[in-house]
Amino acid sequence: xxxxxxxxxxxxxxxxxxxESDIVIxxxxxxxxxxxxxxxxxxxxxSVRSEVEKFVRVRLENGKLPRKLVYWGLDDxxxxxxxxxxxxxxxxxxxAQAEGDRGVAVGPDESISIMVNEEDHLRLQVxxxxxxxxxxxxxxxxxxxxxxxxxxxxxxPRFGYLTACPTNxxxxxxxxxxxxxxxxxxxxxxDKVLQSLQRLNYTVRGFYGEGTSPLGxxxxxxxxxxxxxSERDIIAEMKKVIPEILKFERSWRHQxxxxxxxxxxxxxxxxxxxxxxARRITSEEATELLSALRLGVYLNLxxxxxxxxxxxxxxxxxxxxxxxxxxxxxxxxxRDTVRAEYIRRxxxxx
Amino acid sequence: xxxxxxxxxxxxxxxxxxxxxxxxxxxxCEECARQAGVNLKFNFTIGELLGTLMEPAKGGxxxxxxxxxxxxxxxxxxxKTKARLGCANDYEVFRTELLRLxxxxxxxTSHAGKTPQTVDAQVRIENELMRLKRDLxxxxxxxxxxxxxxxRDRIRSLETELNKK
Numbered sequence: 020x021x022x023x024x025x026x027x028x029x030x031x032x033x034x035x036x037x038x039e040s041d042i043v044i045x046x047x048x049x050x051x052x053x054x055x056x057x058x059x060x061x062x063x064x065x066s067v068r069s070e071v072e073k074f075v076r077v078r079l080e081n082g083k084l085p086r087k088l089v090y091w092g093l094d095d096x097x098x099x100x101x102x103x104x105x106x107x108x109x110x111x112x113x114x115a116q117a118e119g120d121r122g123v124a125v126g127p128d129e130s131i132s133i134m135v136n137e138e139d140h141l142r143l144q145v146x147x148x149x150x151x152x153x154x155x156x157x158x159x160x161x162x163x164x165x166x167x168x169x170x171x172x173x174x175x176p177r178f179g180y181l182t183a184c185p186t187n188x189x190x191x192x193x194x195x196x197x198x199x200x201x202x203x204x205x206x207x208x209x210d211k212v213l214q215s216l217q218r219l220n221y222t223v224r225g226f227y228g229e230g231t232s233p234l235g236x237x238x239x240x241x242x243x244x245x246x247x248x249s250e251r252d253i254i255a256e257m258k259k260v261i262p263e264i265l266k267f268e269r270s271w272r273h274q275x276x277x278x279x280x281x282x283x284x285x286x287x288x289x290x291x292x293x294x295x296x297a298r299r300i301t302s303e304e305a306t307e308l309l310s311a312l313r314l315g316v317y318l319n320l321x322x323x324x325x326x327x328x329x330x331x332x333x334x335x336x337x338x339x340x341x342x343x344x345x346x347x348x349x350x351x352x353x354r355d356t357v358r359a360e361y362i363r364r365x366x367x368x369x
Numbered sequence: 370x371x372x373x374x375x376x377x378x379x380x381x382x383x384x385x386x387x388x389x390x391x392x393x394x395x396x397x398c399e400e401c402a403r404q405a406g407v408n409l410k411f412n413f414t415i416g417e418l419l420g421t422l423m424e425p426a427k428g429g430x431x432x433x434x435x436x437x438x439x440x441x442x443x444x445x446x447x448x449k450t451k452a453r454l455g456c457a458n459d460y461e462v463f464r465t466e467l468l469r470l471x472x473x474x475x476x477x478t479s480h481a482g483k484t485p486q487t488v489d490a491q492v493r494i495e496n497e498l499m500r501l502k503r504d505l506x507x508x509x510x511x512x513x514x515x516x517x518x519x520x521r522d523r524i525r526s527l528e529t530e531l532n533k534k
Contacts, residue, residue: 055457055491056532058441062455138453160483167485171531173457176492178471179480181457185467186474188460190482247477 020089020125022100025107026343030129030146032108033334035326037149041317042265044197044237044330045146047108048155050163051182051191052141055171059183060136065119068136072120075135078169079124085161086131088124093117099348102339108146110134131162138183139191141166150261152194152254160250179246189246194257195224198264201236201314202271209238212264219260220244234303235310235333240264276318287315295366299355305336305362324369332365372398438462494531498524 032045053059057071072092079088093101093114101115109132110123121136134142143166145159166172173181179189187193203209213223224239240261242253275283290311293300300308313329315321334340336358342349345357372380378398434446441455445463448454460467471478485491501524508516 053457058456059454061451061453062441062443163483164486167487171487171491172485174485174491175457175460175480176484177479178460179482181460183453185454185470188471189475189480192482244475244477246471246475247479247481249482252481 020127022091022096022103023343025103025129026340028129029327029331030107032130032146032148033327033330034148035330037147037151039261039265040149040326042198042200042268043150043261044199045108045148046151046155047144047146047195047197048152048159049142049144049193049195050159050180051139051187051193052143052163052166052170052180053173053182054140055173057140060138060140061183069120071140072122072136075141075170076122076124078166079133079135082165082169084165085158086126088126088131088133090122090124092120092122094120099339099342102337103343104339106334106337106339109144111137111142113137131158133162139187141170150196152196152258156194156250156254186243187245190248190250190253192245192250192253193241194253195239195241196257196261197237197239198261198268199236199310199313200238200264200268201310202275203268204236205275206271208267208271212267216240216260216264221260235306237310272314272318283318284315284320286311287318287320291315291321291366294362296363297359300359300362301355302337302358305358306333309333309336324366328365328369332362335365336362370396372396372401374398374401436462491531494527498527498531501527 035044037043037046054071054074057063057067060068060071063071076090076092080090091104093110096104101110104110104123105112105115107129109125109129111134114121114123114134114137117137119136121134123135124133126132130145130147132144134144143159143162145155145162147155147158175181180191182188182191200209200212203212216223220243222241222243224241225234225237240257242257244253248256290308294305294308294312309329309332312321312324316324316326316329335344338349338351338354341354341358341361344361349357370380372378373396375398378400380396380398382395382397382399382402434449435444437444438455438459439462440458443451443455443459445466448459448463454460454463468478501520505517505520505524508520
């Protein structure tokens with residue numbers, strides 16, 4: 020499989036088919052792991068780094084693992100390809116931009132990926148469509164256990180899995196639920212949601228993780244605590260918190276619908292109009308408008324647009340995808356024109 | 370600690386910033402932090418978050434800050450600036466300091482999750498290695514070189530076993 024082939028498929032998590040997918044885009048779990056016999060990457064020399072990569076790569080490609088993985092060394096990829104992997108949530112932005120030997124192994128439907136030599140030697144990740152935390156954890160747990168057969172992870176009975184940053188030590192488990200919360204934003208309730216989540220030790224981030232601002236009303240909620248609780252307990256707590264947010268978002272959606280139906284309809288249809296007819300559109304504007312359209316689609320104000328299509332448009336209108344679809348590099352200015360064309364083409368067939 | 374600005378509420382935001390090369394600190398309550406234009410939601414990195422949780426460096430001269438890990442060579446004060454440890458052994462070398470930090474971050478200092486299936490074998494080998502290395506020292510001191518050679522061979526074979534994975 021080549022990076023290009025990702026364009027002809029959409030990734031399981033983008034399908035919009037999982038439970039609660041009117042609000043929850045995806046459930047992501049990740050495990051941080053380090054090899055016992057190598058120093059962490061913070062102090063690793065270029066040659067140690069390279070040794071770690073080779074050592075892990077062979078085992079990811081040829082080991083007896085529950086999923087067949089394809090491995091890409093990140094320095095063998097172009098800038099655009101690395102950007103595409105970031106947009107697809109298969110690697111982090113930091114991993115794309117870092118230097119030195121590093122890579123990523125990806126499973127067939129993109130639901131599993133393993134970054135090698137990111138902040139820790141291994142970062143395993145599983146993404147599922149909608150709210151599927153147990154399913155996602157089961158899959159990552161199977162992969163982790165299989166990897167234990169060929170890799171000795173740094174582990175201490177007291178502190179658990181040892182990580183470069185103490186914020187990840189213990190289970191090494193970070194769960195992130197990506198949600199679309201346009202009604203919370205429109206009803207000016209988002210601050211309250213954020214505050215109560217912070218009080219419960221959850222962090223909230225934008226679409227592309229750490230340090231990114233919320234765009235298009237997408238929010239990613241993650242657990243902060245990784246030590247002192249079992250994996251199942253961390254998941255169970257998350258499974259109590261998320262439905263509360265869903266309940267509020269749904270009630271705000273219906274409140275908007277009953278109190279100001281015309282204003283909401285107008286917002287949705289204007290967004291649809293611009294997306295359908297614009298000749299130039301920036302990534303930010305497209306995301307904002309797609310967010311309004313997505314709300315309209317799920318409230319049945321606009322019919323006939325498949326959920327999968329709207330989810331895909333968020334990703335395929337990002338710079339990396341756009342350039343890969345066009346098979347050439349595009350100046351930012353040119354991108355806006357191509358993006359508008361792409362969206363028009365996709366919405367025309369609807 | 371009370372807020373430096375209103376002197377009324379509890380300071381929950383401990384901010385650090387570099388100004389003309391000098392580290393400055395501010396301790397504010399949520400309300401004053403908001404008024405000061407601090408974005409309370411998104412604009413912090415894990416490093417900054419850790420910075421606010423860690424003990425203030427006592428001029429960087431305190432003894433604990435200077436101890437270096439024999440395996441990776443970093444000191445606790447270097448960890449404080451980078452917010453990243455250098456190797457697995459650091460968790461033992463900086464145990465006391467880390468226990469305090471982990472309590473603040475996680476509200477706990479003990480793992481309660483998954484145990485690798487291979488860990489029992491691994492711990493057993495590590496324990497035996499530790500014992501053999503002590504034995505080696507004492508037999509070398511007593512100049513029992515035949516015994517020392519035997520122990521060294523055993524250490525080598527155990528280390529190979531441990532490093533296969």
